[in-house]
Amino acid sequence: MSRSKTSSKIEVRQSGIHGKGVYATRRIRKDSAIIEYTGERVSEDEANERYQDNPSTYLFMVDDDTFIDGLSGGNEARFINHSCEPNCVAYLEDDRVVIHALKNIQPGVELTYDYQLTDEGEGSDATPTDYTCRCGARRCTGTMKGREA
Ligand SMILES: C[S@@+](CC[C@H](N)C(=O)[O-])C[C@H]1O[C@@H](n2cnc3c(N)ncnc32)[C@H](O)[C@@H]1O
Ligand SMILES: [Zn+2]
Structure with a gap:
């Protein structure tokens, strides 16, 4: 199983959900901040251009015209997969996206959050x-889209 260097509480390795995922290596307490979703901040237009040049799914949509490109200066957070019954949540703190634990997470458990993808970006190629x-x-809904989408 491939592993990569990560912060002390988490590691990146092959996931049963998709590709690589992020797993707890220690107990993570409910409500604690785990990791910031870092990367270069780009506009929607720039995100679209980047996606066309190099299709990637590491573009986190912060608002209508702000994406974080996890491929450029990003960290392990970009490998967190989606779940319909997640144990984490992505909060916007000022202008930073921070992943928090929704419940106590035991070592070896994969971290997930609800992507709540919307149709909004469907015209844009960055989704x-x-x-x-x-x-x-x-209770998987069968889609990574949010209820409102
Ligand atoms: C930010 S990446 C997550 C890391 C990804 N597993 C990898 O190895 O690069 C997001 C992409 O992972 C895949 N993914 C994440 N969660 C998924 C899920 N619950 N079901 C199917 N694909 C998923 C989708 O292709 C999605 O666009
Ligand atoms: Zn699901």
Whole structure:
């Protein structure tokens, strides 16, 4: 199993959900901040251009015209997968996106948050075209889109 260098509480390795994922290496307490989703901040137009040049799913939509490109200066947070029954949540703190624990998380458990993808970006090429969810949760909705989408 491939592993990469990460902060002390988490590690990146192959996921049962998709590709690489992020796993707890220690117990993580409910409500604690785990990691900031870092990367270069770009406009929607710039995100679209980057996506066309190099399709990636590491573009976190902060608001209508701000994306964080996890491929440019990003950290392990970009590997956190989506789940319909997540144990984490992405909060906007001022202008930073920070992943927090929604519950106590035991070592070895994969970290997930609800991407709540919307159709809004569908005209934009900086969003994935396949929204099918494979989180495996008992109440999986089958899609990574949010209820409002
Ligand atoms: C930010 S990446 C997450 C890291 C990704 N697993 C990797 O190895 O690069 C987001 C992409 O991972 C995939 N993904 C994440 N959660 C998923 C899920 N629950 N079901 C299916 N694909 C998922 C989708 O392709 C999505 O666009
Ligand atoms: Zn699901």
